Amino acid sequence: MNKVLMKGNEAIAEAAIRAGCLHFFGYPITPQTEVAAYFSKKLPKLGGTFLQAESEVAAINMVLGAASAGVRAMTSSSSPGVSLKTEGISYIIGSDLPCLIINVQRGGPGLGGIQPSQSDYWQATKAPGHGDGHLLVYAPDRVQEIIEYIFTAFDKAEQYRMPAMLLLDGTLGQMMEPVSFDDIPVPVKHEKPWATNGHKNAREHNIINSLYLKPEELEIKNFERFERYAKVCENEQRYEEYMTDDAEIIIVAIGIAARVSKSAIDDARAAGIKVGLLRPITVFPFPTKAFDRIKNDPKVKNILTVELNMGQMTDDVKLALECKKPVELLRHTGGIVPTPKEVFAKLCEINGGIRK
Amino acid sequence: MSIVFQKTKGLTDAVTHYCPGCTHGIVHRLVGEALEELGIIGDAIGVAPVGCSVMAYNYFSCDMVQAPHGRAPAVATGLKRALPDNIVFTYQGDGDLAAIGTAETVHSATRGENITVIFINNAIYGMTGGQMAPTTLPGQVTQTTPYGRDVNYSGYPVRVCEMVSTLDGVAFAQRVAVNNVKNVMAAKAAIKKAFEMQINKKGFSIIEVLSTCSTNWGMTPVAAMKWLEDNMIPYYPLGVYKDKTKEAE
Amino acid sequence: MAYNILFAGFGGQGVQFAAKVTTYSGMMSGMEVSLLPSYGPEMRGGTSNCAVRIDSKMIASPIVNEPNLLMALNQPSYDKFAEKVEAGGTVIFDDSLIKRSDTRTDISVYPIPATKLAREHGFVGLANMIALGYMAKKTGFLSLDIIKEGLAKAVPASKAALLGKNIEALEFGFNY
Numbered sequence: 001m002n003k004v005l006m007k008g009n010e011a012i013a014e015a016a017i018r019a020g021c022l023h024f025f026g027y028p029i030t031p032q033t034e035v036a037a038y039f040s041k042k043l044p045k046l047g048g049t050f051l052q053a054e055s056e057v058a059a060i061n062m063v064l065g066a067a068s069a070g071v072r073a074m075t076s077s078s079s080p081g082v083s084l085k086t087e088g089i090s091y092i093i094g095s096d097l098p099c100l101i102i103n104v105q106r107g108g109p110g111l112g113g114i115q116p117s118q119s120d121y122w123q124a125t126k127a128p129g130h131g132d133g134h135l136l137v138y139a140p141d142r143v144q145e146i147i148e149y150i151f152t153a154f155d156k157a158e159q160y161r162m163p164a165m166l167l168l169d170g171t172l173g174q175m176m177e178p179v180s181f182d183d184i185p186v187p188v189k190h191e192k193p194w195a196t197n198g199h200k201n202a203r204e205h206n207i208i209n210s211l212y213l214k215p216e217e218l219e220i221k222n223f224e225r226f227e228r229y230a231k232v233c234e235n236e237q238r239y240e241e242y243m244t245d246d247a248e249i250i251i252v253a254i255g256i257a258a259r260v261s262k263s264a265i266d267d268a269r270a271a272g273i274k275v276g277l278l279r280p281i282t283v284f285p286f287p288t289k290a291f292d293r294i295k296n297d298p299k300v301k302n303i304l305t306v307e308l309n310m311g312q313m314t315d316d317v318k319l320a321l322e323c324k325k326p327v328e329l330l331r332h333t334g335g336i337v338p339t340p341k342e343v344f345a346k347l348c349e350i351n352g353g354i355r356k
Numbered sequence: 357m358s359i360v361f362q363k364t365k366g367l368t369d370a371v372t373h374y375c376p377g378c379t380h381g382i383v384h385r386l387v388g389e390a391l392e393e394l395g396i397i398g399d400a401i402g403v404a405p406v407g408c409s410v411m412a413y414n415y416f417s418c419d420m421v422q423a424p425h426g427r428a429p430a431v432a433t434g435l436k437r438a439l440p441d442n443i444v445f446t447y448q449g450d451g452d453l454a455a456i457g458t459a460e461t462v463h464s465a466t467r468g469e470n471i472t473v474i475f476i477n478n479a480i481y482g483m484t485g486g487q488m489a490p491t492t493l494p495g496q497v498t499q500t501t502p503y504g505r506d507v508n509y510s511g512y513p514v515r516v517c518e519m520v521s522t523l524d525g526v527a528f529a530q531r532v533a534v535n536n537v538k539n540v541m542a543a544k545a546a547i548k549k550a551f552e553m554q555i556n557k558k559g560f561s562i563i564e565v566l567s568t569c570s571t572n573w574g575m576t577p578v579a580a581m582k583w584l585e586d587n588m589i590p591y592y593p594l595g596v597y598k599d600k601t602k603e604a605e
Numbered sequence: 606m607a608y609n610i611l612f613a614g615f616g617g618q619g620v621q622f623a624a625k626v627t628t629y630s631g632m633m634s635g636m637e638v639s640l641l642p643s644y645g646p647e648m649r650g651g652t653s654n655c656a657v658r659i660d661s662k663m664i665a666s667p668i669v670n671e672p673n674l675l676m677a678l679n680q681p682s683y684d685k686f687a688e689k690v691e692a693g694g695t696v697i698f699d700d701s702l703i704k705r706s707d708t709r710t711d712i713s714v715y716p717i718p719a720t721k722l723a724r725e726h727g728f729v730g731l732a733n734m735i736a737l738g739y740m741a742k743k744t745g746f747l748s749l750d751i752i753k754e755g756l757a758k759a760v761p762a763s764k765a766a767l768l769g770k771n772i773e774a775l776e777f778g779f780n781y
Contacts, residue, residue, distance in 0.1 A: 049437040054463035061427035065434020068421045176640040196419035201398040209422040262665035
């Protein structure tokens with residue numbers, strides 16, 4: 001297997017190109033600027049478009065335009081920039097357009113900081129813009145998995161005609177890991193009869209639009225969209241379980257928080273604490289199916305969520321558990337990543353000390 | 357019996373929602389005719405704005421995309437970069453183009469995006485019921501300038517053609533009016549030329565069309581035409597502000 | 606065996622590059638690896654650091670809070686990180702730039718005047734490679750041959766001409 005060391009941010013761009021995305025529109029912001037830099041080097045040589053827009057607002061609307069044309073298009077930003085994109089994201093949702101948005105999260109609110117964070121979880125999963133609507137949201141935890149889910153995100157976005165997001169954090173964007181492009185899939189080709197690419201007088205004119213002045217029409221559109229979301233929730237949940245079979249304590253965490261938790265779990269297992277990890281890979285849809293066993297399994301005594309925010313995902317965990325298990329939260333914000341030691345200490349506390 | 361006149365194939369048969377006396381109908385027709393005469397209806401993609409002409413997507417017979425308020429030039433940029441051999445145009449009002457979308461207008465212009473912008477300047481916000489526009493004249497009464505636009509308080513109108521013609525990316529900028537037959541004919545020629553500039557890959561072209569809004573101006577259509585001539589044309593002089601084909605000669 | 610390494614120094618001392626070479630070397634020796642740079646304003650002239658993990662097992666967290674191997678190339682880095690080194694860990698530091706500020710006896714500390722040596726022996730800008738060679742010699746964490754292979758991978762094609770000099774500096778540090 002051919003392995004190269006790659007930064008998360010660079011892998012995003014390389015994977016997207018290999019997934020057939022030759023149209024990128026962005027605006028610089030730390031800690032994801034390498035995404036744009038990589039595209040700017042590669043895309044012109046491939047006959048694609050790399051455009052540094054005048055703003056995040058313009059960039060997402062350029063994506064709207066390119067996606068309307070029927071090509072794979074994407075943008076990338078970090079938290080404050082994604083806030084600016086939410087207007088366009090809402091229109092993209094309302095227009096049923098597929099595209100990819102990257103959020104390499106940093107601390108907020110406001111200008112916040114530039115260190116890693118997961119504090120846009122609610123924005124990504126609950127309210128990516130005004131109106132009823134969702135993104136498909138993937139939260140990989142390693143560079144190779146970023147590559148894998150770039151392909152999935154474009155494929156599923158086109159299948160369900162909705163925008164997809166990779167919800168990352170500064171650590172994942174900046175870190176380098178060995179990756180391989182040997183086993184990448186062939187990009188799935190979806191027909192786009194809805195695209196506005198010039199009708200050549202051979203079909204009716206296509207209209208891409210999110211305006212429905214008649215309430216009844218708008219409601220039908222929203223109901224139809226939520227039927228699609230129901231299918232997404234049924235078919236597209238992804239998650240990873242690590243040592244959960246016999247676990248009495250289960251950590252639920254995503255991204256860098258999941259990786260720190262894995263380190264702590266190895267230490268805790270060595271100390272005789274039966275602990276495992278449930279790592280959601282999709283956060284919309286939230287992997288509720290993973291909780292079906294857990295919530296009714298008498299072996300499972302406690303759930304611990306580890307988050308780089310004030311506990312945004314913990315709400316979804318409680319809902320998925322139907323409040324059948326006690327949930328504790330270990331949190332940091334502002335760019336602080338919990339250490340494995342902290343997580344280990346919390347596990348010992350929940351466990352009532354180290355037995356055995 | 358022979359057919360002596362037909363509606364342009366550039367427009368659909370949909371009945372428009374525009375007020376009686378509104379000049380959007382005239383400009384729609386001019387754009388439709390230009391598309392038809394240049395044989396580009398099947399290649400064209402129009403971008404509709406937010407404002408009175410939001411539903412332009414139902415009226416033009418080419419493919420259409422509806423953009424967020426002010427973002428039409430950015431949407432058009434995405435379309436054109438993905439489909440460089442197609443014809444992409446925006447149709448925008450003064451609030452859309454010169455207020456909320458100023459950044460998108462200026463930057464698509466300075467990048468020299470090879471798109472055509474049809475800019476309707478009627479000195480007022482029509483869709484929301486007659487508020488001050490960036491192009492509302494000094495002293496003009498609107499719902500939000502009930503004592504007349506006080507330039508010391510609300511600032512001055514934006515002269516878009518003058519402004520964008522300073523940008524190197526702009527290939528063609530012309531201001532026209534649709535208040536009489538002569539001016540309508542000139543507007544048609546200008547719109548057609550703007551599309552030709554795009555076909556010949558010259559860069560950004562913009563046609564500013566001085567238009568009326570008799571409903572929100574509180575005038576009859578005929579009086580509105582006269583008001584345009586007496587008040588708007590002196591402040592917004594008609595003419596060609598930039599023409600790269602001329603510069604090349 | 607697991608190495609949790611921190612490379613730290615001023616921006617421009619080649620800390621990130623030394624980390625990249627090490628990561629490639631670890632990868633080529635068949636180990637699991639990760640590299641996490643610090644980022645932000647410290648990149649611009651301030652202190653830059655880079656965490657590298659090399660492990661025979663899959664790497665969970667790429668973050669290094671308590672290194673067992675530290676390369677410190679400037680005083681602020683030494684002051685900040687020497688106290689965080691795990692008991693039994695090793696510190697390589699440039700004593701032409703750094704005055705030892707700790708009194709720890711539970712770690713191994715190896716000074717090398719890398720910057721001075723680089724200046725005097727025609728390796729200007731390559732103090733990082735001299736220190737890396739010395740680190741390999743003192744800890745045996747990676748073989749010199751493997752680091753040479755890692756170096757060849759880490760040098761971009763556009764700078765291939767610089768590979769030879771880097772290898773010489775590496776060897777110089779190893780043989781110091």
